[in-house]
Amino acid sequence: MQQISNPSRGFSLTEIMVACLALGIMLIPVFMMFSQGSAGTTKNRNDILAQQHASNLLAYATSMNYDDTFLKTGSQEVNEKKVNSSDGTEIDLSISEDIFKRSMEIKEYTFPGFTYAYKLITVSVKWSQTGDKKTENNREIKISGLLNK
Amino acid sequence: MKKGLTLIEICIGVVIVSLLMVTIMKLLGTGMSGSQKGLSHLANMEAASILMSQIEYDLMRAYELTDPPVGEKSISARWKMLTDETIPDTTATVTYQNLDEAVKRTLIEDGSTLEHTYCRGLKTVISFEKVRFTDPKTGGEKQGLWINLSVASPKKISGETEKFELKRLIMCKNF
Numbered sequence: 130m131q132q133i134s135n136p137s138r139g140f141s142l143t144e145i146m147v148a149c150l151a152l153g154i155m156l157i158p159v160f161m162m163f164s165q166g167s168a169g170t171t172k173n174r175n176d177i178l179a180q181q182h183a184s185n186l187l188a189y190a191t192s193m194n195y196d197d198t199f200l201k202t203g204s205q206e207v208n209e210k211k212v213n214s215s216d217g218t219e220i221d222l223s224i225s226e227d228i229f230k231r232s233m234e235i236k237e238y239t240f241p242g243f244t245y246a247y248k249l250i251t252v253s254v255k256w257s258q259t260g261d262k263k264t265e266n267n268r269e270i271k272i273s274g275l276l277n278k
Numbered sequence: 279m280k281k282g283l284t285l286i287e288i289c290i291g292v293v294i295v296s297l298l299m300v301t302i303m304k305l306l307g308t309g310m311s312g313s314q315k316g317l318s319h320l321a322n323m324e325a326a327s328i329l330m331s332q333i334e335y336d337l338m339r340a341y342e343l344t345d346p347p348v349g350e351k352s353i354s355a356r357w358k359m360l361t362d363e364t365i366p367d368t369t370a371t372v373t374y375q376n377l378d379e380a381v382k383r384t385l386i387e388d389g390s391t392l393e394h395t396y397c398r399g400l401k402t403v404i405s406f407e408k409v410r411f412t413d414p415k416t417g418g419e420k421q422g423l424w425i426n427l428s429v430a431s432p433k434k435i436s437g438e439t440e441k442f443e444l445k446r447l448i449m450c451k452n453f
Binding site for chain 1: 323412419420424
């Protein structure tokens, strides 16, 4: 009489490991999607904040008198800036986030025989996209304004 | 001989699957909550930016700041502005008011009132402060507003209060 062989067989360790690996690979895009979303949000947030820091300083600078000492020609870093209005109100235009570096460059333009003179005020804010202070600042926003005498 | 699974084998299988599922669900849960936080933060940023852009656009057309009075910080502001550059003397009054879960913009022009609500459904805190810079040499004065805006999601949406803050100094150009 012929005996039918029907051995009880489970999964081998290799099979289980291959299955786990396949599952892991399938989950990678899902987690990448989450991390990309988070990076996108951070990028947008930094863009908006950089724009705010640049606009605030430019608004203040263009409100000053043409000959004000703050508007001396050349380039200067302006990360900390507290100003007082004529009524004594203190306005803190400082940058509270460490990742941003703000600078202001002023160039003066005068034309022979022309009574008016102009100052071109350019405010730039630089920061690192990854938020790491050690890495190079690879993002920059620049805005300019004109002041006449 | 036909052989099924024993109770012990099933139990071990269930435990292994449960452990795997718990790990995966935890990872997914962390990812989902991070994603949810990011989304609500994005919504807050978008709402705050839209409102601030509208305020800036209105202030650029202002010719008289009525409220708040000098030296006072207020949750509302009002000013008179030009509405149409092509038609002379077309003016309107605009008011911004914080409603805690929105900021209302009211435009009164030619007796008609137009209302818009910004940051609807979000926790909003806004303050306006009038700023004046006087030129000591010429005596000329420039006016503007120092605006602090904070927009946060309600806890039921993000699980925790996601907050986005903007501070803007906007100087008027018309006076």
